[in-house]
Amino acid sequence: MKDNKLNPFKLDFDSYILQSEPEQQENGKLWQTAIGLQQVDGLTPSKYLYETAKRNIDGEITIEEAKQLIDSYYETRQGRTKDEDDTEEADKVSVRIREILAEKTFSFTPDLLLSIHKRLFTGVFFKVKAGHFRDYNISKREWVLDGESVLYANADMIRQTLDYDFGQEKAFDYSKISKEEAIKQLTRFIANIWQIHPFGEGNTRTTAVFTIKYLNSLGFDVNNEPFEKNSWYFRNALVRANYTNMNKGIYMNTEYLEKFFRN
Known part of the structure; x- marks a missing residue:
């Protein structure tokens, strides 16, 4: 995984936002979150x-114009290497996440997951269909599990399993529990959605964007900083929340994910 903390462009960008006017800082924080989430796949914008993001923060260009600039930038580049393809993905997905997070809209339905995935990855992923649930079974070796994989949902059961978990969450009454209990409930719901792994690629970034928008819809004052600076931790916490190996004495543990949400 690439260490974005050593990225000089990011360090300069973070300092730039700190020195911005208050009304510009909120926009800047959305950009920081969008950029930070690329860490879950080891991508560096x-x-x-960063230059385009600064222009948007300054009000020089709209987010739509920023998207067009990024798209045009890569349309003119031919014969790219694998690293350059990864950078293109990071750039395009960053600006799209920034756009979605700023929208004051939300629908509590699995269809929102499909919508987010389609908007983030259309024209970026070619091995999987953006905006479609996967139609094949998967396993992923995780370094945090010493090469073992979480058991993900069978492809034939993705929609039914999502409908069940969304139904359970929708029926849950948060008014009768403490904030700490609410965090535990939210943690389990988000962990379940991630474990279903409805998408072959881009699953964690889609889940993260959905999570931020869901928390906002519930009235939580979401601090996006953990997603910006610790998105790799977020992914590993999701892995641990969904892995059991009784022979090794390992059981599903949402403790690490709960710590993330408490921040």
Whole structure:
């Protein structure tokens, strides 16, 4: 995984936001979250993305114009390497996440997951269909599990399992429990959605964007900083919340994910 903390463009960008006017800082924080979430797949945005983000923060260009600039930038580049393809993904997905997080809309339905995935990854992923649930079974070796994999939902059961978990969450009454109990409930719901792994690629970033918007819809004052600075921790916490190996004395543990949400 690439260490974005050593990225000089990011360090300069973070300092730039701190020195911005208060009304610009909120926009800047959305950009920081969008960029930070690329860490879950070890991706690093380009210098051009940071420059474009600054122009948007300053009000020089709209988010739609920022998207167009990023798209045009890559349309003119031919014969790219694998690293350059990864950078293109990071740039395009960053600007799209920034756009979605700023929208004051939310629908509590699995269809929102499909919508988010489609908007983030159309024209970015070619091995999987953006905006479609996976139609094949998967396993993923996790370094945090010493190469073992979480058991993900069978492809034939994705929609039914999502409908069940969304139904359970929708029926849950948060008014009768403490904030600490609410965190535990939310943690389990989000962990379940991630474990279903409805998408072959881009699952964690889609889940993260959905999570932020869901928490906002519930009235939580969401601190996006953990997603910005610790998105890799977020993914590993999701893994531990969904892994059991009784022979090794390991059981599902949401403790690490709960710590993330408490921040």
